[in-house]
Amino acid sequence: MRFDLDDEQRAIKQAVHDLCEARYDPAAANRRESSGPDEFWSELTRSGWTQLSVPQRWGGQGAGVLELSLVVEELGYALAPATFFGNAAAGLLVAASQRDEHRERWLPGIVSGERRAAFGQVRRDGAGLALDAEGAAIAVLAVDGDAVVVDPLSAGLDVADGIDVTRRMHRVAAMSGEPLHVGQPHAVDCVEILIAAELVGVAQHAMELAVEHAKQRQQFGRPIGAYQAVSHRCADMLVLVESARSAVLSAAWTADHEPDGLPFAASVAKVAAVNAAWHVAASALQVHGGMGFTWEHPIHLFLRRASASSRLLGSADQHLDRVAALTGLGRPDHAQVEAALSSATDGAAAMSRH
Amino acid sequence: MHYGVRPMDLSLSPLELEFRDEIRAWLRDHHPGPAPDGVEESFDFRLAWQRTLHDAGYAGISWPEAYGGRGATLMEQTIFNEEMVRARAPAPANILGLIMGGPVVMAHGTEEQKRRFLAPILSGAEMWCQGFSEPDAGSDLAAVRTRAERVDGGWKVSGQKVWTSYAHRAKWCMLLARTSDDDRYHNLTYFICDMDQPGVAVRPLRQITGETEFNEVFFDGAVVADENVIGGVGNGWQIALATLMFERPGLGASSALQIRMTLTELAELIRSQGLDTDAGIRRRYAQLVVETETIRLNGYRGLAKAVDGVPGPEGSIVKIQWAAINQSLTELAFDVLGHEGLADQPLWTYRLLRARANSIEGGTSEIQRNILAERVLQLPRLR
Numbered sequence: 001m002r003f004d005l006d007d008e009q010r011a012i013k014q015a016v017h018d019l020c021e022a023r024y025d026p027a028a029a030n031r032r033e034s035s036g037p038d039e040f041w042s043e044l045t046r047s048g049w050t051q052l053s054v055p056q057r058w059g060g061q062g063a064g065v066l067e068l069s070l071v072v073e074e075l076g077y078a079l080a081p082a083t084f085f086g087n088a089a090a091g092l093l094v095a096a097s098q099r100d101e102h103r104e105r106w107l108p109g110i111v112s113g114e115r116r117a118a119f120g121q122v123r124r125d126g127a128g129l130a131l132d133a134e135g136a137a138i139a140v141l142a143v144d145g146d147a148v149v150v151d152p153l154s155a156g157l158d159v160a161d162g163i164d165v166t167r168r169m170h171r172v173a174a175m176s177g178e179p180l181h182v183g184q185p186h187a188v189d190c191v192e193i194l195i196a197a198e199l200v201g202v203a204q205h206a207m208e209l210a211v212e213h214a215k216q217r218q219q220f221g222r223p224i225g226a227y228q229a230v231s232h233r234c235a236d237m238l239v240l241v242e243s244a245r246s247a248v249l250s251a252a253w254t255a256d257h258e259p260d261g262l263p264f265a266a267s268v269a270k271v272a273a274v275n276a277a278w279h280v281a282a283s284a285l286q287v288h289g290g291m292g293f294t295w296e297h298p299i300h301l302f303l304r305r306a307s308a309s310s311r312l313l314g315s316a317d318q319h320l321d322r323v324a325a326l327t328g329l330g331r332p333d334h335a336q337v338e339a340a341l342s343s344a345t346d347g348a349a350a351m352s353r354h
Numbered sequence: 355m356h357y358g359v360r361p362m363d364l365s366l367s368p369l370e371l372e373f374r375d376e377i378r379a380w381l382r383d384h385h386p387g388p389a390p391d392g393v394e395e396s397f398d399f400r401l402a403w404q405r406t407l408h409d410a411g412y413a414g415i416s417w418p419e420a421y422g423g424r425g426a427t428l429m430e431q432t433i434f435n436e437e438m439v440r441a442r443a444p445a446p447a448n449i450l451g452l453i454m455g456g457p458v459v460m461a462h463g464t465e466e467q468k469r470r471f472l473a474p475i476l477s478g479a480e481m482w483c484q485g486f487s488e489p490d491a492g493s494d495l496a497a498v499r500t501r502a503e504r505v506d507g508g509w510k511v512s513g514q515k516v517w518t519s520y521a522h523r524a525k526w527c528m529l530l531a532r533t534s535d536d537d538r539y540h541n542l543t544y545f546i547c548d549m550d551q552p553g554v555a556v557r558p559l560r561q562i563t564g565e566t567e568f569n570e571v572f573f574d575g576a577v578v579a580d581e582n583v584i585g586g587v588g589n590g591w592q593i594a595l596a597t598l599m600f601e602r603p604g605l606g607a608s609s610a611l612q613i614r615m616t617l618t619e620l621a622e623l624i625r626s627q628g629l630d631t632d633a634g635i636r637r638r639y640a641q642l643v644v645e646t647e648t649i650r651l652n653g654y655r656g657l658a659k660a661v662d663g664v665p666g667p668e669g670s671i672v673k674i675q676w677a678a679i680n681q682s683l684t685e686l687a688f689d690v691l692g693h694e695g696l697a698d699q700p701l702w703t704y705r706l707l708r709a710r711a712n713s714i715e716g717g718t719s720e721i722q723r724n725i726l727a728e729r730v731l732q733l734p735r736l737r
Contacts, residue, residue: 328621
């Protein structure tokens with residue numbers, strides 16, 4: 001056993017981190033105020049990152065969910081738009097379709113980035129919402145453990161802005177979508193892991209801003225980070241961030257190597273990441289005091305992203321229900337949970353395998 | 355150093371599996387059965403168990419072979435600890451000698467001291483206790499007031515220690531005492547004090563559980579020979595800190611397993627109370643499962659980060675989580691018990707009360723947060 005990134009994985013993470021730092025202007029993170037074209041997307045396509053999510057036989061590099069999650073974590077850290085994440089999530093779902101024709105039709109465009117896919121989901125009221133769908137060729141919308149593909153996406157999409165100003169939300173007519181019939185149930189869990197990875201990046205950056213501020217900001221003649229009321233807040237952030245990171249890395253590794261354990265691992269990752277992202281962002285805002293409540297300071301962007309991404313796919317409560325069912329509190333009347341049970345070992349067995 | 359060479363792998367390697375199976379097979383043949391309840395009541399049982407472990411070479415598994423151990427890696431220690439927990443094997447009696455006394459003698463002792471002290475620690479022939487904390491020196495450990503005065507051929511000790519587990523059983527005490535009026539990080543010396551002498555008095559301290567796991571120890575002119583100074587006069591603070599680091603390695607994964615086993619009992623309790631369809635209870639329970647899993651994973655990730663077998667300050671993350679989960683878990687159990695918690699629940703009652711110590715013993719959760727803030731996040735010190 002060796003639970004740490006290897007050199008290649010480290011290099012991937014660093015490369016994306018550096019690319020974001022060099023090419024992605026944090027001021028552009030507020031997409032509502034800088035509504036120009038997303039140049040960062042073409043940057044990522046040019047550098048070949050879009051090939052990462054798709055198996056080699058469909059033209060991709062077929063890297064693991066782990067490598068993909070590292071890229072998405074760094075993009076979350078930079079609060080980059082959802083273009084890469086959406087395209088990758090869509091790629092995972094399309095690749096899991098039971099029909100070859102679906103893969104032949106959509107994967108090449110997703111791999112090259114030439115026909116980018118936006119990701120979104122169908123709300124309970126039937127409304128389709130996709131993230132940063134402007135300029136995308138198609139939209140893949142998750143619905144009840146499956147997905148529908150809307151192709152082509154009509155030009156002039158309806159903007160439906162929500163809490164997250166770091167990316168646009170677009171209305172998509174889900175009714176016109178073609179059901180994907182996702183065959184492997186774990187494809188949706190892999191997307192959950194990407195969402196969790198993004199949230200880890202968001203939490204990590206919010207924590208770094210808080211710690212930096214606590215070192216610089218002086219009150220009562222010393223840095224506020226010297227007071228335990230502040231430093232212990234920061235220590236608690238570290239506990240949350242590192243726990244979520246461990247859970248996401250483990251889930252991504254599990255997806256790549258021990259898919260039977262995926263339902264448990266993915267739910268643990270999602271719960272831990274949702275927990276970390278919101279609490280760390282909110283706590284980091286508190287550390288910034290009044291300054292953190294200004295529009296000008298970036299900390300609210302992290303809070304907004306944390307809230308919005310936590311609402312993609314399964315909620316933390318739904319995942320807790322699944323964890324309960326997988327670890328000794330089964331509920332036979334719950335079909336979804338039973339399906340999950342049949343494909344997963346119980347928690348104790350999952351523990352003993354490691 | 356093999357940092358970054360092997361790919362990430364969360365499964366056990368063939369060699370690690372072989373090691374695990376060896377431990378499992380041995381445990382199947384040698385498990386002594388359940389120990390009597392209570393730290394005191396189980397003492398003789400656990401002493402016999404230590405001898406059994408010792409005969410098989412498992413008593414000081416992390417100790418170098420030269421000193422009677424097996425030179426186990428951190429990973430092997432973790433596997434060993436996990437298997438002991440999984441089999442519900444009792445803890446060996448001389449636990450403080452094994453995890454602190456022995457390692458400090460090996461790291462800082464003279465050859466003479468190693469020859470004298472190590473073997474009886476492993477066999478359980480000589481029990482050890484730890485004399486660090488005092489009534490006025492808890493989290494602020496460097497504030498110890500117990501003094502050691504120079505006398506002919508040694509030192510004369512006066513003062514009081516507290517929270518001293520096993521003091522009434524121990525032959526030797528790891529004793530931190532002031533030996534000069536230098537600054538507080540250079541005026542302490544680390545002694546190995548003989549507990550069998552007239553100048554030492556032990557008084558049991560009754561805890562909220564009703565047990566007497568701890569003691570107060572009074573030193574009134576107790577004598578320590580020069581040859582029982584460890585690491586040189588005035589170096590006690592540095593050595594004490596090193597000793598405290600020995601307490602933590604490899605405990606994340608096995609303590610997570612311990613909690614998971616208790617959570618399985620809790621799930622049984624929840625079902626027996628008919629609360630397994632209660633959404634609130636289910637989610638509180640699942641939240642604990644999630645957090646326990648992150649302890650296990652943080653523990654494994656900490657092993658990979660350890661440098662030269664010494665885990666970093668990140669170990670404090672696991673300590674904070676472990677304490678919090680034990681407390682939440684027992685609180686949930688009492689909520690599940692409802693009126694039945696009013697009487698006849700000795701096990702959950704004991705666990706609920708004992709868990710309150712988890713955020714105090716071995717460095718309070720507040721001190722752990724200080725460690726994370728100062729040593730990992732590099733925030734300024736208040737002091």
